[in-house]
Amino acid sequence: NIRNLTERRKLGFFSCGTGNPIDDCWRCDPNWHKRRKRLAECGIGFGRNAVGGRDGRFYVVTDHTDDDPVNPKPGTLRHAVIQDRPLWIVFKRDMVIKLKQELIMNSFKTIDGRGANVHIANGGCITIQFVTNVIIHGLHIHDCKPTGNAMVRNSPSHFGWRTMADGDAISIFGSSHIWVDHNSLSNCADGLVDAVMGSTAITISNNHFTHHNEVMLLGHSDSYTRDKQMQVTIAYNHFGKGLIQRMPRCRHGYFHVVNNDYTHWEMYAIGGSANPTINSQGNRYAAPMNPFAKEVTKRVETAESKWKNWNWRSEGDLLVNGAYFTPSGAGASASYARASSLGAKSSSMVRAMTLNAGSLPCRRGRQC
Known part of the structure; x- marks a missing residue:
């Protein structure tokens, strides 16, 4: 059973903790910088087997530029992420990286921003397309712009024409x-x-989301049924100031929304269409002041006669300031089993577990 597998790894190795099992696994170690790859053993949820660049060498990014997306210079982030071998990518110093085009990742890569203040901003951002085993940790990603209609390299042996990219962060x-x-x-x-x-x-864990309209889309379109196999865990994130909707907006698949702190939304927090299964456990949902935006949930452009059969449940969620979650479905246990990926902690612990969501100001030789 998935839950036992995740718990049996004794994620609380250094437990100095907040009860956040990812953080308690590595953050209490003052020598984290000498044991960076330990992070790859600390995953939880449906993405817990992502090893990233654990089995490869370290690659140190020394150059913040992105002058030529077809022939990237050694030492740049783009040169690192396109390589065919596993790599654990770290940064020599603080840097702001303005990408000319989207950064097209190759498989088995970790981008590890710990110990430096790294911003990917004001240009293209991260594209993870037709690859596996990628870990993105410790970055500030913001003000991403649409890019494209250009050649971009995605491996040492291949570059190709990219049509317009939307300007997603990831x-x-x-x-x-x-x-x-x-x-x-x-x-x-x-x-x-x-x-x-x-x-x-x-x-998707421990991230801090702010100042954005459509935060997270999971599922391509109502007609794209391959996404029926999708399983995503959303855990220990802080959905913060200036957010409007889609935290997330789901289609078709199985979504475990667990122990997140929702302090701001303007329209709704969790939406969906095309019969997704949504398992909301141990979150804190604080509704906005607007009396017409108190509902956590939204079924997008669907009649109640249809959505009443979708499996959406709230278990142990803390609903604050008039927030309410509209559940649906008969609660088919097989469906929720496929949308369960770790044990939820009490919603009373959410603030402590998400207090350090977002990029951490880690310094070598100190607990992070």
Whole structure:
């Protein structure tokens, strides 16, 4: 059983903790910088088997530029992420990286921003397309712009024409075993994290989302039925100031929304269409002051006669300031089993567990 597997790994190895099992697994170690790859053993949820670049060498990014997306210079982030071998990518110093085009990842990569203040901003952002085993940790990603109609390299042996990209912070397309952890994401042209086109085995954890309209889209379209296999865990995130909707907006698949702190939304928090299964456990939902936006949930452009059969449940959620969650479905246990990926903690612990959501100011030789 998935829950036992996850718990049996004794994630509380250094437990100095807040009860957040990912953080308690590595953050209490003052020598985290000498044991960076330990992070790959700390995953939870549907993306917990993402090893990223654990089995490869370290690659140190020394150059913030992105002058030529077809022939990237050694030392740049783009040169690192396109390589065919596993790599654990770290940064020599603080940097702001303005990408000319989207950053097209290759498989078995970790981008680890710990110990430096790294911003990917004001240009293209991260595309994870038709690959596996990617970990994105510790970045500030914001003000992403639409790019495209250009040649971009995606491996040492291949570059190709890219049509227009929407300007997502992180776009996951036809990919699996993906873990997005402890990033600060805001103010992009389209979504902050979008996962579409048959992507699955994804964990989105410990991120801080702010100042954005359509935060997270999971599922390509109502007609794209390959996304029926999608499984995504959304855990320990802080959905914060200036957010409007889609936290997430789901289609078709199985979504475990667990122990997140929702302090701001303007329209709704969790939406969906095309019969997704949504398992909401141990979250804190604080409704906005607007008396017409108190509902956590939204069924998008669907008649009640249809959505009343969708499996959406709220268990142990803390509903604050008049927030209410509209459940549906007969509660088919098999359906919720496929939308369960770890044990939820009490919603009373959510604030402590999400207090350090977003990119962490880690310094070598100290607990992070």
